[in-house]
Amino acid sequence: xxxCDINVTxxxxxxxxWQAAGVAHKITLHLxxxxxxxxxxxxxxxxxxxxxxxxxxxKPPTPQYFERCLQLVRSGGxxxxxxxxxxxxxxxxxxxxxxxxxxxxxxxxxxxxxxNRIIPITLPVGDGLTLLLKK
Numbered sequence: 144x145x146x147c148d149i150n151v152t153x154x155x156x157x158x159x160x161w162q163a164a165g166v167a168h169k170i171t172l173h174l175x176x177x178x179x180x181x182x183x184x185x186x187x188x189x190x191x192x193x194x195x196x197x198x199x200x201x202k203p204p205t206p207q208y209f210e211r212c213l214q215l216v217r218s219g220g221x222x223x224x225x226x227x228x229x230x231x232x233x234x235x236x237x238x239x240x241x242x243x244x245x246x247x248x249x250x251x252x253x254x255x256x257x258x259n260r261i262i263p264i265t266l267p268v269g270d271g272l273t274l275l276l277k278k
Contacts, residue, residue, distance in 0.1 A: 144170045145184070145193075147177035147200075178204060181211035190214045199225040202244035206251050213260060213277060220277050222261070227252060228271030 148154050154172055161167040173180040177200055196212035198205065205224065212222045227233070227248055237246045255263040255273070262276040 222275040224273040226270040
């Protein structure tokens with residue numbers, strides 16, 4: 144497991160849990176912005192080597208996370224993206240007061256069915272979970 148995070152407080156709790164579960168040796172944690180880690184993994188030649196990627200991060204860079212994960216996940220692998228519905232706000236018009244994530248996720252969600260590299264499905268579970276099967 145390759146984990147990306149920037150929050151030391153949360154990852155310290157996670158490390159304790161990994162230790163208690165006896166799986167810490169199977170997890171590599173990168174404490175830096177995820178885009179840097181994903182770029183590093185690609186530069187190291189890890190493209191096409193992951194079975195699954197979970198994107199559960201800040202929403203404005205979702206398209207960039209997706210593109211990097213698409214490179215890293217093998218054909219037949221899955222990319223899961225959490226919280227893609229923004230509490231239903233993605234269905235509402237974007238206004239001047241809307242956070243940047245609103246327009247980004249609206250456009251991202253709208254374009255997924257037209258991306259011939261993947262087979263997408265969005266599940267209305269929690270705040271929305273999109274599963275993408277890489278062709």
